Amino acid sequence: MLRQFFWDPVEQKKQTLVVAYGGLMLIVVHAAVHGWIKVAVNSFFGDFYSLFESAGALSANVSTTQEEWEQKQRDVIQQLLQFFKIAAVAIVVMPISKYIRSAWALQWRMAIMTDYIHHWDSSKQAIEGASQRIHEDSYRFSRGVELCLSTLLDSLITIVVFVPVLIKLGSEVKCPNALRGIGWTGDAWLLSLSVTSAFVGIVVTIFLGRHLVGLEVANQRVEAKLRKDLVILESAQVATCVPASTEYVDIELELDCPGGSPHPRLHFASIISNIRENYSRLFRNFFALNLWLTCFDQINILLPFVLFSPLLFSADPTGRILLGTLVQLSNSYDKIFGSLSVVSENWGAVNEFRSVLVRLREFETNIFKGVVRPKRQPWMARSKRTFVEMATSTTDRV
Numbered sequence: 001m002l003r004q005f006f007w008d009p010v011e012q013k014k015q016t017l018v019v020a021y022g023g024l025m026l027i028v029v030h031a032a033v034h035g036w037i038k039v040a041v042n043s044f045f046g047d048f049y050s051l052f053e054s055a056g057a058l059s060a061n062v063s064t065t066q067e068e069w070e071q072k073q074r075d076v077i078q079q080l081l082q083f084f085k086i087a088a089v090a091i092v093v094m095p096i097s098k099y100i101r102s103a104w105a106l107q108w109r110m111a112i113m114t115d116y117i118h119h120w121d122s123s124k125q126a127i128e129g130a131s132q133r134i135h136e137d138s139y140r141f142s143r144g145v146e147l148c149l150s151t152l153l154d155s156l157i158t159i160v161v162f163v164p165v166l167i168k169l170g171s172e173v174k175c176p177n178a179l180r181g182i183g184w185t186g187d188a189w190l191l192s193l194s195v196t197s198a199f200v201g202i203v204v205t206i207f208l209g210r211h212l213v214g215l216e217v218a219n220q221r222v223e224a225k226l227r228k229d230l231v232i233l234e235s236a237q238v239a240t241c242v243p244a245s246t247e248y249v250d251i252e253l254e255l256d257c258p259g260g261s262p263h264p265r266l267h268f269a270s271i272i273s274n275i276r277e278n279y280s281r282l283f284r285n286f287f288a289l290n291l292w293l294t295c296f297d298q299i300n301i302l303l304p305f306v307l308f309s310p311l312l313f314s315a316d317p318t319g320r321i322l323l324g325t326l327v328q329l330s331n332s333y334d335k336i337f338g339s340l341s342v343v344s345e346n347w348g349a350v351n352e353f354r355s356v357l358v359r360l361r362e363f364e365t366n367i368f369k370g371v372v373r374p375k376r377q378p379w380m381a382r383s384k385r386t387f388v389e390m391a392t393s394t395t396d397r398v
Helices: 013-060 066-119 130-172 189-208 212-236 264-313 323-340 347-368 379-397
Strands: none
Touching: 013 066, 013 130, 013 323, 066 130, 066 347, 130 189, 130 212, 130 323, 130 347, 189 264, 189 323, 212 264, 212 347, 264 323, 264 347
């Protein structure tokens, strides 16, 4: 799946390689720009909310002059202009990046499909759901790679840029006594808290979702069987009748049914039963997983406010924090925790992607087993030869 796109594409080799590596580079650049935007927005919120809080102090001071109020107005406008600059970068970069990632994923899918079709011989190498693997699974793979790569890069860069911010805030905010008892006394205590919370989330999520890959693979198999038999039935275009027996019958068998073929209800009863059972098991596993993730997310959203909001009213002036500091602290904690928890938060999609990898690996093993890869020729020459061979083969069969 990597070979077809990054170093040995079947069609238009130079163009495909340029798209592959150029698109990858642009995705990395977008992740870096997105990380800068997050840090800039976090810094803006800290300054902006602190500025509003200072307005309360001016109101309490009866000696505040008109010039001081006008200066605060100018500061607010300056802060809003700063935010508009950041938002302008996001408005320009995000749509362009989305377009590039989508086009890049499409080219990857085309490279995989071209290679599979070139080597696939349906008359000699049989495997369940081959057409679905070429058509649907190749799309799900390329789409999954795009989402995984962009998400992981974004999370990695977010961690890199926000770790110094969280350590700096940890040096400014005192660690609660409840956390000092476990040895978190340094400036990195906030970072330790977010890492520990994310680690707990990943471990529990992996445990609860350990069966999802097998269930997804089994589900794709029964779905492929259903799709194949429906196409066979639609292509046959024959009358159907209901024999006396209500047991399962195979659609490929010739039964004694005067005037037509067995009614589809009898054939598909077993398949529908398997689909219902598979989805029920999937839903039960996802229910437990989603219940855990929802509770865990809400706990970690509230955790910074539970720990630090009392410090707004601390009797000790050295331990008191501003509203802007609280907002900045909560946002920084959420960024680090969210980036470290990206696997657990998307565990359902991760397992679906893993099931696609399993199916495509099975298909590649089937079509490439014992095949010595010849030196590739230009696509047009190979295409003409392939089409002639296909036409000859079709004529011989007729």
